[in-house]
Amino acid sequence: MLAQQKQLISGLLQDAVNAIIDGQSLEKQPVVALExxxxxxxxxxxxxxxxxxxxxxxxxxxxxxxxxxxxxxxxPLHQGLIESGEIAGPGFxxxxxxxxxxxxxxxxxxxxxxxxGYSNTGTGRKVMVEFVSANPTGPLHVxxxxxxxxxxxxxxxxxxxxxxxxxxxxxxxxxxxxxxxTLSVQARAKGLKPGEEGWPESAYNGDYIxxxxxxxxxxxxVAARNCETVxxxxxxxxxxxxxxxxxxxLRNEQDNDLNAFGIHFDNFFLESSLYRDGKVKDAVDTLTxxxxxFESEGALWLRTTEYGDDKDRVMRKTDGTYTYFVPDVAYHIxxxxxxxxxxxxxxxxxxxxTVARVRAGLQGVNKGIPKAFPDYVLHKMVTVMKDGAxxxxxxxxxxxxxxxxxxxWSGAGDVVRGRDAVRFFLISRKADTEFVxxxxxxxxxxxxxxxxxxxxxxxxxxxxxxxWGGDESALDNVDLSPLTSPHEYALLSKLSDYPDILTRxxxxxxxxxxxxxxxxxxxxxxxxxxxxxxxxxxxxxxxARLALLKATRQVLRNGLALLGVSAPTKM
Numbered sequence: 075m076l077a078q079q080k081q082l083i084s085g086l087l088q089d090a091v092n093a094i095i096d097g098q099s100l101e102k103q104p105v106v107a108l109e110x111x112x113x114x115x116x117x118x119x120x121x122x123x124x125x126x127x128x129x130x131x132x133x134x135x136x137x138x139x140x141x142x143x144x145x146x147x148x149x150p151l152h153q154g155l156i157e158s159g160e161i162a163g164p165g166f167x168x169x170x171x172x173x174x175x176x177x178x179x180x181x182x183x184x185x186x187x188x189x190x191g192y193s194n195t196g197t198g199r200k201v202m203v204e205f206v207s208a209n210p211t212g213p214l215h216v217x218x219x220x221x222x223x224x225x226x227x228x229x230x231x232x233x234x235x236x237x238x239x240x241x242x243x244x245x246x247x248x249x250x251x252x253x254x255x256t257l258s259v260q261a262r263a264k265g266l267k268p269g270e271e272g273w274p275e276s277a278y279n280g281d282y283i284x285x286x287x288x289x290x291x292x293x294x295x296v297a298a299r300n301c302e303t304v305x306x307x308x309x310x311x312x313x314x315x316x317x318x319x320x321x322x323x324l325r326n327e328q329d330n331d332l333n334a335f336g337i338h339f340d341n342f343f344l345e346s347s348l349y350r351d352g353k354v355k356d357a358v359d360t361l362t363x364x365x366x367x368f369e370s371e372g373a374l375w376l377r378t379t380e381y382g383d384d385k386d387r388v389m390r391k392t393d394g395t396y397t398y399f400v401p402d403v404a405y406h407i408x409x410x411x412x413x414x415x416x417x418x419x420x421x422x423x424x425x426x427x428t429v430a431r432v433r434a435g436l437q438g439v440n441k442g443i444p445k446a447f448p449d450y451v452l453h454k455m456v457t458v459m460k461d462g463a464x465x466x467x468x469x470x471x472x473x474x475x476x477x478x479x480x481x482x483w484s485g486a487g488d489v490v491r492g493r494d495a496v497r498f499f500l501i502s503r504k505a506d507t508e509f510v511x512x513x514x515x516x517x518x519x520x521x522x523x524x525x526x527x528x529x530x531x532x533x534x535x536x537x538x539x540x541x542w543g544g545d546e547s548a549l550d551n552v553d554l555s556p557l558t559s560p561h562e563y564a565l566l567s568k569l570s571d572y573p574d575i576l577t578r579x580x581x582x583x584x585x586x587x588x589x590x591x592x593x594x595x596x597x598x599x600x601x602x603x604x605x606x607x608x609x610x611x612x613x614x615x616x617x618a619r620l621a622l623l624k625a626t627r628q629v630l631r632n633g634l635a636l637l638g639v640s641a642p643t644k645m
Contacts, residue, residue: 075570076182077193079155079175080108083119086152090145094138100130107533110571113491117160117168118176118567124165135165138505143167153225175552176563179570183625184550188632191573195636196237201414203229205420206332207244210324211255212278212471214331216456216511217422219477222337223500223638224451225420227585230636235580240414243339248346249319249398254278255324256317261440262287263310268472280472284324290316298325299342329476336493336638348404354396357404357439358389366438381434399428404437410436410443417448418583423506426452451583453505484516492516494639496527501637502589511525519645524593528630529642531596536643538608542620549624552617561602562619565626568598576636585637592633599626 075083089105104126111120124139131138139161146152148160157172183190205225206218214222223243233239260278266272268279277283289296293308296319304322307315332338348354358374361367366377367389374390389400409417421428429450436443458475460464460483465475477496484499485492495516502524503509521527539546557566572591579587608619631641 075108075110075171076179077573079171079178082151082155083169084108085151086146087121087123087142087517089149090142091127091164093145094127094131094141100132100301102130104130104437110567111166111168114464114564114567116162118171120162120171121167121169122165124167128165129440136161137386139165139167173558175557176566176570177557179566180621180625181550182552182627183569184621187628188635190629191576192234192236193573193577194236195577196232196235199236199237199416200240201232201416201418202240202242202409202412202414203232203407203418203420204242204244206337207246207421208328209246209251210321210328211251212280212324213282213476213573214328214335215471215474216480217337217453219480220453220500220505220509221420221422222332222335222477223497224419224453224505224585226337226497227588227637228418228451228580228583230638231576231580231585231588234576234636237416240341241339242341242343244343244345245325246345248256248349248401252317253347254491255320256313258283259286259290259316259320260310260313263291263316278472282324282471283326286320288456289323290319293358293643296322296326298322299329301325334481334489334493336497337479343405343408345401345405348401348408352402354401357394357407357435358400360439361389361435364438364440376431376435376438378431378434381430381437382419383430383434387434399431399435402428402432403439406432406436406448407439407443410447412442413445415447418451419448420451420453420505423452423454425450441581449583451505454508456500457508457510458513459510462514465469465513476552480511480513490640493530495523495525497638498528501585504584504586519561524589525639526645527597527600528592528634529640530645531599531633532627532630532641533624533645534599534603535630538623539620542609544620546624549617549621552621553614554618554621556612556615556618557622559606561598561605562622563601565595565598568595569625569629572633588633588636592630592637595626595630595633599630 084106090105091106104123106121106123108119108121111117124135126141127138128135135305143159145160146156154172155175159167162168199322203225205221206214208214208218229239229241254276255278261272261274261277262284268277290306291308293306295303295305297303301322304318306319309315351352361376367378368375370391373388375386376389378387379385387399388397390396406417433445433447436447437445458480480496481489481492484495499511499516500509515523517545519526575587575591579585606619608616608623610616634641
């Protein structure tokens, strides 16, 4: 059901409700809500408004429903839109749309093309989505891949609803992990290998460390996005040069991983800048001034229990260094000061404890920051299966499977195919559920492979148009009245669901709903393809069916693009 159709039907029902209420003052104002019946045989639209009115009006809900339905069907504005209605169960009002109303979705898709389903509800609002945000200490792992797929799709969903979206990557380039990276590269540069005497206990063991050391000794030059060009000194005792070179090297590596994954950011933010610009100190000083901190056992504590935490938390340790959530507080003060009234962080579920602490710190600075700022999408781990067995390590990374591994394995050397599979798979489950990534399934060309199933639907339609060879622009205004078969009605109905899916997925931060929808739409298309012929002799029927196929192809392409997945014309 299209938005304008829904608005008109809601208005007609509301008029009927107002006539029944007739000025009576009700404790709770009834809300006209339209939904699709679970059973398609019950109609196209269901409304429970009669049951809402039963108690306050002290009347039988079926009697109320009949009065509303009679009023609706006598209103001349329903003509051409509502074919019939009936009362079901305890008082549901079930409505059936006319054939022309169902067919109108084809014209809507033709008119709006890649903007079909978009809205302007977020116009004028700025939203930041921060995701991946990996430490520059190694290649991106599959967890970062899940964050990338989630964050990029959530960003696209907000953009589709009119929001001004900024994608941001936060580099944790300060702290102990960078010290460990520096010592790891130094050890390799001095000829040591993992496990040998003298190898640092907390060192990174992947082959990539040896690559960095080799290039450092060769005095090579590297540069990453938003990073000054760094030339290695080649001196294995020059820890400052090793640190700068290793961080720039790995930032460049991560840039390459992100490019292979088809993900691009609008801004990169350095944790080190928060210390350099005094933002961490400012945050701590403000919290102290507001009376939200206290000294105990040689440490500085934040009174997080005032904001619902189970215990107060250390901010500054006895050695003078800050705990990990303190720069996060400073970072989010910075986000708010940049005008982002909505911020979404995509992180692993191991960051669960951070949520309460960061929000407590943001409330404590007393700067008018909303209580629920920022929003968090916390994802669970990904298990990788290949050749029937779990894969736990990558030779290059040393201790985990990388995003690049997953792309290469899933595409059998085809980067686009691999990226499509990885992105679709990683978005196809709710973020808070654990996910098994089956490389063998990603490589299969069968209905069991969800991305293949959806892309094949698009390619099938392209094949029909290739056989036809006609002018597609001629389909934009054809007679759609022949589209009345059960398969055609099912496909029309599914196409009309797309705008609501986008809205719901954006509101619930749940891009997996789009992946679910695309599989359902592909299923309707495959069923239609197997049941009907399209290039029939009857010109009117042929053009109507081709128009429906064209609209379906457009929505498949739109949904895949939102998830960062290609829509191949041949498979």
